[in-house]
Amino acid sequence: MNNYLVFSPEVCAALDEGRPVVALESTIISHGMPYPQNLSTARECERIARESGAVPATIAILGGRIHIGLTDGELEHLARSGQAVAKTSRRDMPTLLSKGADGATTVAATMIAADMAGIRVFATGGIGGVHRGAAQTMDISADLDELGRTTVAVVCAGCKSILDIGLTLEYLETKGVPVIGFGTEHMPAFYTRESGFYADCRMDTPEEIAAALRTKLEMGLTGGMLIANPIPEEFSMERAYIEGVIESAVAEAARKGIHGKAVTPFLLARVKELTEGKSLDANIALVYNNVRLAACVAAAL
């Protein structure tokens, strides 16, 4: 087994016995949500995965090793440390691992780790994408290239409109990533069920999604799949309201010259502040909804 991987006993047993496992990321814990909601959400995600028939494998880098499945103490460490733990994408992995450091893994890094561990289904909130103004800044999340190359299905609620959703979909098309709308033709926009753009295929059951993933694996076609699961109606936010908030957060980031890996955490925190926490409730609800679907897909696989 790979020297850099450390499995929790529960995940190790589940993988050995071929039982369903769902990967969960840790940047959402350390950088995506404030303490203590990040800790309660991380714990509840694990509980929901189990209740839905899959073993949760929350993934993070601890002491220079990639942990697949965390203890409650490790979850708490990541939740309390927040931004003090390095946000870790593909490019950060070799340096952090060789230094023996800790890291909270993004969608890209979590996909890499899940793939190394043999886990094919991963649930998160929203993925990174092509930022607004990318024609000037070239700010395109490494999550998109990872979806193009690493064979893990990612269940998300679309991407926040802090991003340019149209360009994000163009990029995914170029990289050959299927974008499946779960129960919808629309591409959801995280806080809202529609973005004005469309997914490239609609599927209505976890079994259909599992069959598509199995087909991709059997074809030997590398690369991921994006399953876009719209936020439950009762938690969705009013589009004009959230768009206004996002516009002002994006403008503030530009004014302050925020760049590189700091952009996404800055925007997430500002949106939360400007909505007085209302966006956080929506964020938490959609993550639970995604974990439930991912567990059903893993079970169907």
Ligand code: PSU
């Ligand atoms: N979008 C969210 N919440 C998040 C993230 C994105 O709504 O927590 C995190 C994820 O971990 C994602 C990362 O992989 O931000 C993307 O960062 P960047 O744009 O710097 O690639």
Ligand code: MN
């Ligand atoms: Mn970026």
